Amino acid sequence: MKKSIILKVLVLVAVVLFFAEKYFQLNALHGLEYQRRISQLINDDALIANQLLTFKIQKFSEYTVYLIIAYLSFKHIYQPLNKKIGWQASLPILVLISMVLGLIFSMIIKATNPYFSITPYNGQVAASEISMFSHLFLRQTIHSFFAVSLGLLIRNSLQYLNNEKGKLFRVLGSDFWVLLYTVQFLLILIINILVNVGETPSQIALMIPTSLLFALVTFTMSYLFLEAFSVNDQLSFKNFWSKISQCIIMTSGGAAIIYFSTELNLHFGDRYLNYTIPSFLIVSTVLFVLILSESLLQFSFYSKYIRKNQALRLELRHKDSSLSQLKSQINPHFLFNSLNSLYGLALEESSPKTSTGIQKLSEMMRFMLRENVEDTIEISREFEYVENWCLYTC
Numbered sequence: 001m002k003k004s005i006i007l008k009v010l011v012l013v014a015v016v017l018f019f020a021e022k023y024f025q026l027n028a029l030h031g032l033e034y035q036r037r038i039s040q041l042i043n044d045d046a047l048i049a050n051q052l053l054t055f056k057i058q059k060f061s062e063y064t065v066y067l068i069i070a071y072l073s074f075k076h077i078y079q080p081l082n083k084k085i086g087w088q089a090s091l092p093i094l095v096l097i098s099m100v101l102g103l104i105f106s107m108i109i110k111a112t113n114p115y116f117s118i119t120p121y122n123g124q125v126a127a128s129e130i131s132m133f134s135h136l137f138l139r140q141t142i143h144s145f146f147a148v149s150l151g152l153l154i155r156n157s158l159q160y161l162n163n164e165k166g167k168l169f170r171v172l173g174s175d176f177w178v179l180l181y182t183v184q185f186l187l188i189l190i191i192n193i194l195v196n197v198g199e200t201p202s203q204i205a206l207m208i209p210t211s212l213l214f215a216l217v218t219f220t221m222s223y224l225f226l227e228a229f230s231v232n233d234q235l236s237f238k239n240f241w242s243k244i245s246q247c248i249i250m251t252s253g254g255a256a257i258i259y260f261s262t263e264l265n266l267h268f269g270d271r272y273l274n275y276t277i278p279s280f281l282i283v284s285t286v287l288f289v290l291i292l293s294e295s296l297l298q299f300s301f302y303s304k305y306i307r308k309n310q311a312l313r314l315e316l317r318h319k320d321s322s323l324s325q326l327k328s329q330i331n332p333h334f335l336f337n338s339l340n341s342l343y344g345l346a347l348e349e350s351s352p353k354t355s356t357g358i359q360k361l362s363e364m365m366r367f368m369l370r371e372n373v374e375d376t377i378e379i380s381r382e383f384e385y386v387e388n389w390c391l392y393t394c
Contacts, residue, residue: 011154015067018261022063026056033120041115041124054113062105066147066260069101073151081152088242090249094148102141109136146256153253156224176302180222183294185215217254218287222295224250235300251288 025031035052042048081090109116110133117132118124189211193204228243229235237243340362346355363384 019060019063021261022060026059030120031056034118037118037120037122038115041118051115055115055118058109058113058116062143063260065105066143069144069147070151070154073148074155075151077148078152078155086242087246087249088239091245094145094249098141098145098148101144102137102139105140105144106133106137109140146252146259149249149252150256150260151253153250153256156250157220172299172302176298177219177223180295180298181215181219183298184218184222184291185211187290187294188214188218214258217257218291221247221251221254221291225292225295226299229296230299235296247292248288 031052034055035048038051038055039048042051077094081087081093085093116136189207192207192211225247228246229237231238346352346358
């Protein structure tokens with residue numbers, strides 16, 4: 001319970017910091033750049049100020065709506081997908097929901113903001129392939145899908161923290177997870193260096209913190225992958241589409257954290273359609289396949305050692321059980337030998353009552369330790385035990 005409370009507090013803090021960052025961006029960096037862009041189309045200062053205010057309201061409204069969508073997804077969508085509908089049908093259902101929401105949001109934005117295609121990164125642009133409204137619809141659909149996926153990711157993470165899932169983390173041990181995070185950090189750092197060829201050593205050094213943070217996101221995705229594909233500490237590809245759909249949705253939730261924390265002001269026009277989206281899809285697909293393959297491969301090798309250790313532990317438990325059984329056999333023998341010695345000593349000292357009492361006690365102990373554990377006992381033995389008890393106590 002404490003872990004879930006900590007997660008909720010962290011989410012609340014993240015939301016507050018998120019809106020604080022957006023407020024700063026819209027009133028300083030992006031706001032000033034948008035004002036410069038819109039002034040190229042409008043000459044009236046009052047109209048420019050009014051359009052700038054409309055832009056800020058639109059963006060804050062978008063952020064708030066996506067946050068509400070993530071909450072509703074967290075509260076009402078996860079449970080039906082996880083238990084009733086199933087993850088195998090989740091991907092097309094969420095895409096359909098995102099398209100409906102994207103269409104609604106696009107119509108509202110177009111009706112309230114005639115300059116919706118102007119962003120801090122572009123002024124008036126031409127769209128040669130599809131209309132600007134189609135660009136808007138595509139963007140809003142992607143944003144809606146990210147928001148829904150983010151809510152599902154948080155709900156899934158909350159279940160792991162509540163120990164409803166998450167056994168894999170304890171089974172594999174800290175060594176496995178430290179190695180997994182280190183490998184992914186190095187892979188991401190190498191990719192950054194290869195993409196940014198020609199950078200100075202100081203610029204490469206600045207990539208390290210970014211790679212560490214990005215590796216934390218991919219590490220979380222790897223954990224979700226392994227939870228989905230592992231059964232009894234072994235890889236299982238049964239219900240593959242269901243598992244891969246769940247992984248894609250959770251990965252989209254991780255991508256949403258990165259995307260929403262940066263901005264919603266990407267270019268409109270052909271650059272967005274022909275450069276931004278294809279690049280995003282290619283990079284996302286490559287990273288998805290790379291992270292999934294690396295996680296499953298490392299788990300496959302590591303699980304062999306886990307099974308070997310489990311076999312050794314079973315063997316050790318068996319030996320401990322055998323040792324305990326031997327001890328349980330030795331203790332009655334020691335007791336009976338001691339009673340026999342006392343019985344002999346009583347006979348030597350001519351103490352008939354003492355010897356008889358020891359003999360009856362020995363018979364009672366033998367009955368309790370050996371015969372009383374059987375499923376059925378002769379009634380004559382029961383009477384004999386009661387008789388011995390009466391003689392011994394009287």
